[in-house]
Amino acid sequence: MKDLNLSIETGEFLTMLGPSGSGKTTCLMMLAGFEPATHGEIYLNDRPVNKVAPHRRNIGMVFQDYALFPHMTVSENLAFPLRVRRTSKADTEAKVKRALEMVRLPAFGNRRPAQLSGGQQQRVAVARALVFEPDLVLMDEPLGALDKNLREEMQYEIKHIHEQLGVTVVYVTHDQSEALTMSNRIAVFDDGVIQQLASPSALYEEPENCFVAQFIGENNRLYGKVTSVEGSYCRVALDGGGTVFARKIKCEGEGARTILSLRPERVVIAPAEDGTDNSIVGRVQELIYLGDHIRARLAVAGNDEFVVKIPNTERQVDLREGMDVDLGWAADDCRALDAPGQGAQAG
């Protein structure tokens, strides 16, 4: 972990997203107190918690393997955090009942965790992390063990619970669609550093560097060199030939290498004359019919993996593999980013 500076607002749903080994889980464990922070301070409600033991931090946690206690019933599991806090019996019962209703399992209190399905266990784990009204709830890839449909269902459920209770959640995942679905803000981690911290739409629409552009959603890359800078725009000579007018986001001035990032759905096939800022020719390599859209893979300026998503509408162009087509896009959609590891190397 390096130079991590992160402030989380009360009631926020913040997701730490990143490939495995990027430091997101370490960061979560530091918040929970299971990993020591070698230096720096962690504050919870303006209270420094570095030296506070995990059980005194009042932070709820949901684990990837749920960590429900197998020797207790569901109700006993939920009552556990209340019992160790010496909550009165009547109070405990009421809170357990309310928590079970919240996760829509009111009749399951007397079952053992082993008698529940994966999704039900997950809900109990969420309820248990919330039942003692913690200041903060941490979730460590809680949906990782569920199948795809259930995972999506649970995403909405957790999101709704969060909205209902207004509790602060820090969520760790490596699944970007999960992060986009649930979060207020997403911190994209790589190599122990937050690459970008922004709302889901800003992350997708305005990635600030090459890693984020590549990690979130689908992305076309074009390599090139800046030839001139015009205000917040720049002109880039592509390595495979041709010039592109792009928004200058994160690249040095004239002569610097850059990677252009372009979303597949922002490319227009056969644009009207002068309709777009950029126009370039590509050769169709492959066409895949996907119902709502057609996915075309083209060779553009030496890049064989240039993908265009063509919406399945009436005005679609008839494409054939091996055909040359005109492509166009707006300069605002094409972002000139840093070129990590590219240096002065050509091509």
Place this chain on the structure above:
Amino acid sequence: MATGADSIIRTADGVPLKTSLRRATARRRVRTFLLVVPILAFLLITFVFPVIDMLFRSVDNQIVSSVLPRTTLAIQSWDPASEELPPDFVYEALVLDVQDSFEDKTLGRAGRRLNYEQSGVMSLFRKSGRRAKRITEAPFKDQVIAIDNRWADLEIWQLIHQESSKVTASYFLSAVDLQIDYKGEISWKAEERRIYLFLFYRTLWMSALITVFCLLLGYPIAFLLATLPSRHSNLLLILVLLPFWTSLLVRTTAWIALLQSEGVLNDLMVFLGIISEDGRLQMIHNKFGTFVAMTHILLPFMILPLYSVMKTIPSSYMRAARSLGASPFTGFVKVYMPNTVPGIGAGCILVFILSIGYYITPALVGGRTGTFISNIIALHIGETLNWGLAAALGVILLALVLLLYFLYDRIVGVNNMKLG
């Protein structure tokens, strides 16, 4: 079948599918069975038959009736409560039996058998055997009494009458310090001859304490084994297993070398001035020695089941407990320990059952006060040759183990037990 032959599903070669399937599974079953035949035969011959034989021996009482067939038959017409000696024809039968069995050298066996119940019978039989051949004609009674006037005692005839049946409960009664008299009345043996109940009791409570020691010492080690990074835990595991690779005798005698009054530990304490030269502690050949050596030897049997259970407890349980507000201690007691119960159960029952049947270590380090019931069984097998009593003691021990296992199953549940 009511719907007719045509409704039966048949395979390609016309055999009904049901039959064909049954044949296939039967073939598979036979093959599986053939694989276990060698071990089954081995176990039957070396384990099951001896155990059954032992069960029979504990009640078997054919010696007297086979060595003295005429006497045991004749004496049935005599009433042992009659206060009168048996009639002359019983003495005649005795003379004939003694003459025959002295000839083929079986008389001593009957003598030894009856000697278990009443000492002195052995010598009486030996003496009578030598002299009985001189008696050839009636009246037998007086001539027999002339050999040894113990033949005029009612007790010896009551004993023969009592032991003439082919099965007897007397071994089992002796094994729990009881005796039966000619009237069939059961009573306690004389105070100074009661030893077995006391030994059973000692075996049980010492084994229980050894089990507790093993649990107290083994639990932290098993916990370390399960939680340390594998680099360290592998080394630790080797240390735990090391005793298994050393001979049991070596380990036991090593304790003798350490604990005896001229041993390493006493020397060290004298050297350090903790005890005086005259105050050397007696730590071996007594209960203390048995406790120490047995705990050491049985410790791995506690650690391994505990370890195998702890290994399966995810580290997230403790983390979850702490994140939910439990202190490390509360989390350990309320969450970790209950999940190790199957291991505790398995380890305890294993150590306890091994312990109550343990022989070699108590024999070597137990002295007079630290020996177990198995040592007395061995004594009866190897020295006094009272196999019937040894068998009865063994059966009681076996029944005790089964009873404990049953109780354990009732309380904890055998399915909850995990050996690895």
